Amino acid sequence: MTNKPDASGxxxxxxxxxxxxxxxxxxxxxxxxxxxxxxxxxSIALQAEGFATRVxxxxxxxxxxxxxxxxxxxxxxxxxxxxxxFDLLNRLRETSELPVIFLTSKDDEADEATGLAMGADDYIxxxxxxxxLIARIRAILRRGDVARRAAARPTDEPAEPLPDVxxxxxxxxxxxxxxxxxxxxxxxxxxxxxxxxxxxxxxPGVVRSRxxxxxxxxxxxxxxxxxxxxxxxxxxRRKFKLVDQQFGAIDTLYGAGYSFAEP
Numbered sequence: 001m002t003n004k005p006d007a008s009g010x011x012x013x014x015x016x017x018x019x020x021x022x023x024x025x026x027x028x029x030x031x032x033x034x035x036x037x038x039x040x041x042x043s044i045a046l047q048a049e050g051f052a053t054r055v056x057x058x059x060x061x062x063x064x065x066x067x068x069x070x071x072x073x074x075x076x077x078x079x080x081x082x083x084x085x086f087d088l089l090n091r092l093r094e095t096s097e098l099p100v101i102f103l104t105s106k107d108d109e110a111d112e113a114t115g116l117a118m119g120a121d122d123y124i125x126x127x128x129x130x131x132x133l134i135a136r137i138r139a140i141l142r143r144g145d146v147a148r149r150a151a152a153r154p155t156d157e158p159a160e161p162l163p164d165v166x167x168x169x170x171x172x173x174x175x176x177x178x179x180x181x182x183x184x185x186x187x188x189x190x191x192x193x194x195x196x197x198x199x200x201x202x203x204p205g206v207v208r209s210r211x212x213x214x215x216x217x218x219x220x221x222x223x224x225x226x227x228x229x230x231x232x233x234x235x236x237r238r239k240f241k242l243v244d245q246q247f248g249a250i251d252t253l254y255g256a257g258y259s260f261a262e263p
Contacts, residue, residue: 026052027141028071032062032088033103034080038126042075045130051137059083063091070098073137078104078115086114093119099140103128116188121178123190139191143178168201168262171249185243192217193236196229200250200260209257233258 029051031039036057043053054071056062060082066074074092078085089100102115105126115123121140124133166173172181178194180187189197199216200208208216210229217232233250240247251259 026050027073028052028054029137030054030056030062030066030071030074031076032056032059032074032080032085033077034058035077038077038103042130042133045134046137049134059085059088063088066092066098067096070096073099073101073141075101075103075133075137078102086118089115089118089120101133101136101140103133116190121191136191139195143176143191166198166201168204168260169249170244171201171262173198173201182240182243182247187239187243189236189239193232193239196232197236197260200258204260204262207253207257207259213258 027050029046031042031046031053032055033039034057039055039057043055046053054065056065058080059076062074062076063083076085076088080088083091085102085104089102092098092100097119099121100119101122101124102120103124103126122136124136164175166175170183173179173194175194175198178189178191180189180194180197195217196213199213213229217229233252237247237250240249249261251261253259
């Protein structure tokens with residue numbers, strides 16, 4: 001691992017050793033935050049999981065580096081000096097589909113909706129579990145790998161099966177594109193919300209316990225309590241009611257869990 005201090009912060013990306021054997025490149029995660037303690041602790045946690053990291057102390061320093069030498073994914077704070085996270089994402093989206101996770105102390109649904117509408121891939125509020133952040137990073141990178149393999153495949157090569165599009169009445173979910181529609185209107189969901197809804201929609205009418213929804217939405221043995229799942233369900237309902245005030249496809253069976261009622 002090399003450390004090359006620069007104006008933006010230390011580059012902690014890993015360089016594969018020379019030799020006859022090909023060494024797989026570590027996936028690179030760029031961290032953009034004006035809180036240096038968070039940059040340090042998250043960078044150490046990611047490196048322990050096999051990622052390489054680059055750190056930047058604000059959006060203005062990060063933007064040229066992200067465009068000139070794109071990482072695999074960006075974890076970005078919203079409230080930063082010189083250029084905030086929204087401005088950084090907006091500039092990135094002019095030319096790039098680089099995956100972005102917002103990491104912020106703002107627990108405001110308006111900020112979440114704005115970020116997702118602008119093209120962010122997920123939104124995690126501080127204080128946060130590092131294991132949860134790593135699980136979300138892995139989920140987004142896996143989704144991107146599927147799409148890239150499909151796009152790069154020769155036309156005469158048999159296609160690798162993509163996840164089936166899920167259609168349940170007025171609901172349409174496309175796991176390969178992480179796209180959701182209700183009555184033809186797009187609904188912006190975080191990765192966690194998407195996975196919870198997918199688990200419910202796969203088996204309409206079947207009550208899924210909170211623990212089974214945790215297993216579907218959180219990987220790598222990330223622990224969350226029941227209230228976290230309840231909060232995600234409330235946010236899912238609110239988002240769908242923005243496009244359909246009569247939305248009622250997620251049922252609650254008190255003491256047991258939730259189910260999807262196919263309309």
